[in-house]
Amino acid sequence: MTDQTLYPVPERWAERAYIDADRYAEWYRKSLDDPDGFWGEQADRLDWIRRFTKVKNTSFAYPDITIKWFEDGTLNVSANCIDRHLADRAEQTAIIFEPDSPDETPRHITYRELHDQVSRLANVLKERGVRRGDRVTIYLPMIPEAAFAMLACARIGATHSVVFGGFSPDSLAGRIEDCRSTFLITADEGLRGGKPVPLKANADKAVERAAAEGVNVKSVLVVRRTGGTVEMKEGRDLWFHEEVARASADCPPVEMGAEDPLFILYTSGSTGKPKGVLHTTGGYLLYAAMTHRIVFDYHDGNVYWCAADVGWVTGHSYVVYGPLANGATTLMFEGVPNWPTPARIWEVVDRHGVNTLYTAPTAIRSLMGAGNDYVQQTSRKSLRLLGTVGEPINPEAWHWYHHVVGEDRCPIMDTWWQTETGGHMITPLPGATALKPGSATLPFFGIRPVLVDGEGHALEGAGDGNLCIADSWPGQMRTVYGDHKRFVETYFALYKGKYFTGDGCRRDADGYYWITGRVDDVLNVSGHRLGTAEVESSLVAHPKVSEAAVVGYPHDLKGQGIYCYVTLMEGEEPSDELKKELRDWVRRDIGPIASPDQIQFSPGLPKTRSGKIMRRILRKIAEDDYSNLGDTSTLADPGVVDNLVGNRQNRR
Ligand code: WTA
Numbered sequence: 307m308t309d310q311t312l313y314p315v316p317e318r319w320a321e322r323a324y325i326d327a328d329r330y331a332e333w334y335r336k337s338l339d340d341p342d343g344f345w346g347e348q349a350d351r352l353d354w355i356r357r358f359t360k361v362k363n364t365s366f367a368y369p370d371i372t373i374k375w376f377e378d379g380t381l382n383v384s385a386n387c388i389d390r391h392l393a394d395r396a397e398q399t400a401i402i403f404e405p406d407s408p409d410e411t412p413r414h415i416t417y418r419e420l421h422d423q424v425s426r427l428a429n430v431l432k433e434r435g436v437r438r439g440d441r442v443t444i445y446l447p448m449i450p451e452a453a454f455a456m457l458a459c460a461r462i463g464a465t466h467s468v469v470f471g472g473f474s475p476d477s478l479a480g481r482i483e484d485c486r487s488t489f490l491i492t493a494d495e496g497l498r499g500g501k502p503v504p505l506k507a508n509a510d511k512a513v514e515r516a517a518a519e520g521v522n523v524k525s526v527l528v529v530r531r532t533g534g535t536v537e538m539k540e541g542r543d544l545w546f547h548e549e550v551a552r553a554s555a556d557c558p559p560v561e562m563g564a565e566d567p568l569f570i571l572y573t574s575g576s577t578g579k580p581k582g583v584l585h586t587t588g589g590y591l592l593y594a595a596m597t598h599r600i601v602f603d604y605h606d607g608n609v610y611w612c613a614a615d616v617g618w619v620t621g622h623s624y625v626v627y628g629p630l631a632n633g634a635t636t637l638m639f640e641g642v643p644n645w646p647t648p649a650r651i652w653e654v655v656d657r658h659g660v661n662t663l664y665t666a667p668t669a670i671r672s673l674m675g676a677g678n679d680y681v682q683q684t685s686r687k688s689l690r691l692l693g694t695v696g697e698p699i700n701p702e703a704w705h706w707y708h709h710v711v712g713e714d715r716c717p718i719m720d721t722w723w724q725t726e727t728g729g730h731m732i733t734p735l736p737g738a739t740a741l742k743p744g745s746a747t748l749p750f751f752g753i754r755p756v757l758v759d760g761e762g763h764a765l766e767g768a769g770d771g772n773l774c775i776a777d778s779w780p781g782q783m784r785t786v787y788g789d790h791k792r793f794v795e796t797y798f799a800l801y802k803g804k805y806f807t808g809d810g811c812r813r814d815a816d817g818y819y820w821i822t823g824r825v826d827d828v829l830n831v832s833g834h835r836l837g838t839a840e841v842e843s844s845l846v847a848h849p850k851v852s853e854a855a856v857v858g859y860p861h862d863l864k865g866q867g868i869y870c871y872v873t874l875m876e877g878e879e880p881s882d883e884l885k886k887e888l889r890d891w892v893r894r895d896i897g898p899i900a901s902p903d904q905i906q907f908s909p910g911l912p913k914t915r916s917g918k919i920m921r922r923i924l925r926k927i928a929e930d931d932y933s934n935l936g937d938t939s940t941l942a943d944p945g946v947v948d949n950l951v952g953n954r955q956n957r958r
Contacts, residue, residue, distance in 0.1 A: 309701035310814075313708075313741040319717060323603045323737020330738035330748075337751040338777075344752065345780060349376060351595050352588070352631070353390045355561050356380040364778035368802045369794050374565055375589035375780045382559035383568055383591050384424055384461035387630035389559065391417045399635045402609070403450050404654050406497040406641035412658070415450055417633070420457075423450075423550065425557040427458035430549040434489065434525045438463035438560060441487040441570065443523075445469045445478055445509055447496030448640045451529045451546065452616045453626050455491045460568060460587075463560040464489075467570040467582070470617025471496050471503060473897040475511035481572050482516040482523065484582055485787055491546070493529040494536045499645035506536040564588025570787045571619055573725040574837035575796060576808070576826040582787030583619075583725050590728050591631055593781025597729040597750060598628030601719050602662050602691060603736050609688070611637035612664040613651070618834070619725040620695055623781075624664060628729070643669045648676035652684035652711075664693035664719075666833035667703055672863050674706045681710050691736055693719040696833025697865045698821050704743035722746035722821050724807060725835070726797070728781025731755075732819050745818045752779045757813055762801040765813075772825055773811035774804035823866075827921065829858040830866050834899050838921075841868060841902070844895040848888060850878045855911050855919050859904075859928040867903035869928040871911055871950070880907035904928070906953060910946040912938070923947060927954055 320326045325333070337344040342361040349358070358379030365372045391398075396418040403413040415423070436442060442464050446452040452468070459466040469481050482490070490513065496503035506528055513523045528536065529546040538545075568587045572580040598604060610629055614620035616638075629636035637658060643651050643665075651673065655663060673680070692712050699707075699720055708718055718741060721733040731753050732746040739747050749755050756764050757771030765771045782805070786793040800806050810822040824830060827838040838856040845854035853873040861867030872888065874880060885905045893901045912920040926935055927950055935951075938944045 309704075309743045311743060313717070313743075315737060315740055316717070319737045321737075323735070324600055325735045325738050327738045330735055333751050334749070338754060341752060341777075345375070345592075348596055349379075349588075349592055351599070352381060352386050352592055354379050354381045358564060358588075362778070366776075366778065366798060366803050366805060368798050371794050371798055373778050373782055373784050375778075376564040376592075379564040379588055380561045381564065381588055381591075382461065382562055383587055383627070384428075384457045385559040386591060387457060387460075387627065388417060388421045388424060391633040392421060395633055398633070400630060401450050401453060402635060402637040402658055404637060404639045404641070404658065407500065408646065408650070408653065413450065420454070422555050423454045424457045424461060425555050426550045426553040427454050428461040428557040429553040430527070431458055431464060431489065432462055432557070433553070434544075436462065436464050436489050439567070440464045440489065441467055441485040442489045442491065443467050443469060443478075443482050443485075443487040445471060445490065445492040445505060446529065446616070447471050447493055447498070447503065447505065447531065448615055448638050449493070449529065449531060450638060451491075451493070453630075453638065456569070456616070456622070456626055457630075461557060461559050463562050463566065465567040465570060467572070468617055468622070469572070470615060470897070471505060472617070472899055474894055475508045475515065477896055478508060478512035479515035479519075480579060481582075482512060483519045483521045484572070484579070485570055486521050488522060488524045489527075490523050490525070491527045491529070493531040495532040495534045497532060497640060499642045502532055502534055510537065510539075562587050565784070569622065571622065571725055573619070574828055574835045574840060576828050576837060577839050578837075580837070580840070581789070581792060581796070583783045584785050584787045585728055585781075586784050589780030589782070591627060593729040593779065594623040594628035595631035597733075597781075598624060598634070599632050600735060601721060601730050601733050601750070602664070602693065604629070604632055604634055604662070606633070608661045609635050609637065609659050610662045611639070611655070611658075611660045612693075613639055613643070613669065614664070614666070614695070619728075620664075623729050643673060644676065647680060648673050649680040649683060652681055652686055655689060656685050659688040661688055662691045662693065663689060664695065666696040667694055667699040668697065668832040668863060668865055670694065670699070670703045670707050674703055674710075675863070678710050686711065686713070689716050691719065692716045693721060695721045695723070697830045698823060699744060701743040708743070717741060720744070720746045722819070726783045727779070728783065731775070731779075732821075742818055745814075745820045747818050749819075755811075755819060756804060757811055758801050758804070768813055768815045770810070770812045770822070772801070773807045773809045773819075773821070774801050775807065776804055778805075829868060831858075831868060831899060832864045836868070836900055840896060841870065841892060841900055844892045844900070845870060845872060845888060847895070848891050850875055850884065851888070852876075853911060855921065855924055856902075857921055857925045857928050859925070861903065864903075868900070869904045869906070869924075870902045871906050871908050871924055873908055873911060906950070908946075908950050908953065910943060910949070912946045912950070913942050914940055915942045917942075924950075927951060930954070
């Protein structure tokens with residue numbers, strides 16, 4: 307079913323790009339044969355305060371996982387992203403801010419201004435008692451202050467935890483509690499598609515809930531974005547602009563060890579609550595900077611736009627850290643792709659002369675659905691390279707992106723990676739890799755993908771399997787914050803000696819990789835990760851629900867939709883009102899991204915005799931694939947399945 311059309315590297319790309327096919331082959335070989343030599347040289351991309359003497363100290367031998375890179379080196383991330391550029395490019399724009407409304411004037415922030423803002427903010431944090439190693443939670447919309455806040459933490463050695471502005475007060479509270487964060491940076495309101503998002507009000511609720519769990523947020527710094535009315539609590543809440551204006555603009559960057567924490571980012575797993583993925587300083591920054599430079603072939607003067615939110619890892623590595631470490635001009639867009647019209651993205655491209663656009667297949671599909679006129683009424687002549695991330699891109703969307711958006715001129719970098727990996731892992735390079743629509747193509751330098759079968763045997767040649775990585779790379783997460791055992795068990799226990807990604811994957815006869823999606827209970831909804839367990843535990847917390855099972859099913863726009871099987875408490879009646887109530891409940895509890903697409907009431911769920919829910923069967927029914935339900939004779943009550951199928955078919 308896959309599209310095997312090959313798009314060879316255009317000659318002009320092979321000539322001008324940093325990496326052509328020969329160099330890719332040579333560097334890739336060296337990166338595997340001599341990782342110390344390879345990464346030792348690549349590390350010159352960063353400014354070190356004290357140069358390391360050791361490069362790689364890693365082992366995936368279960369259960370003693372060791373991941374250390376450049377361990378005796380020291381550096382500061384904010385100095386690498388700002389200070390070192392001041393000599394050459396102080397007046398160059400570091401950040402272009404494109405506000406939600408096209409009628410509001412964009413902002414251009416130079417590297418000098420970035421230095422000033424970040425230093426002042428870092429001093430505010432220090433004055434308010436934030437120390438090296440303390441956790442600072444950032445709950446902001448896509449505004450430059452989000453980048454300032456991340457970099458200010460890095461400047462003083464505090465560990466930031468950015469929480470996506472679309473998450474609910476409860477989700478925010480859970481993340482504040484987990485890392486025992488005592489400082490919060492938020493805004494009065496966010497703005498998305500002309501609608502305000504009550505960030506400060508959410509933050510107030512979250513702070514209250516965290517306090518009830520014994521975690522006391524001492525200060526809340528509030529950016530004034532919309533000017534909407536908010537309550538400011540005396541002694542706790544401070545206006546960002548007032549504090550920053552009074553603070554000194556002189557704040558020397560702190561010398562950090564390469565293995566000191568840089569940030570925590572919570573992400574969904576197959577079980578339990580979201581995990582705090584911990585990234586450290588040296589290896590992460592090097593990997594983000596190098597992949598940004600090489601995969602997007604970034605050259606001085608280019609205007610680069612990654613449309614992800616800073617609340618996700620893509621925003622960390624490819625809106626903030628990678629581009630700024632490279633002295634790039636990075637665009638931050640506050641709004642949404644289809645407001646005020648589906649032409650917005652292309653208008654922003656024209657307005658700012660964007661050369662590189664990096665976005666998600668779900669956005670591409672929805673803009674494709676709006677029709678070509680919106681695209682074709684804009685010029686897009688500045689575009690030279692396109693990127694996608696977050697989920698497999700279907701060939702139809704790939705072709706549209708390539709042909710209609712990029713007018714066959716722009717290669718598409720389909721980058722496969724994860725919150726855990728810090729940066730691109732399997733990806734084309736524009737001057738080196740022939741493209742196949744829907745394939746993330748080949749591994750980046752230093753990455754050793756392995757496909758294993760259910761027993762963990764590595765497959766040779768072409769075939770389908772579970773995607774593992776055989777050896778460490780500098781951008782790898784180091785632990786789950788506060789729960790190292792969970793880190794070891796989640797990623798290294800199943801297939802010994804390897805990092806398990808949770809993804810299924812096929813390798814074709816040319817050695818190209820095709821990601822087929824998660825093989826665990828993680829959903830990918832519009833490119834956002836969500837654990838089925840999170841939605842289930844939200845549903846069963848509702849007083850009328852006795853049991854719930856959640857699975858993904860193919861969804862035209864979102865990639866995957868959320869399908870919920872719900873068993874009600876004795877005496878409760880199924881109804882459409884109750885469906886709506888449950889939908890609103892989950893939205894409020896987790897956030898709008900977790901909103902169930904379909905709810906099916908079912909008096910029972912298919913379980914094995916030992917009480918395990920047979921998700922495989924539930925997935926098939928949600929996909930309307932009844933031919934292949936497999937052996938149901940091992941179920942405790944096989945009649946449950948007939949009942950589920952009957953109910954589902956009646957509703958079609
Ligand atoms: C999926 C986002 C196919 C995959 C950077 C992975 C992809 C999960 C691709 C990580 C891609 C990401 N092709 N699938 N190009 N990129 N994925 O942690 O299932 O939010 O495991 O990181 O997204 O999602 P996360």
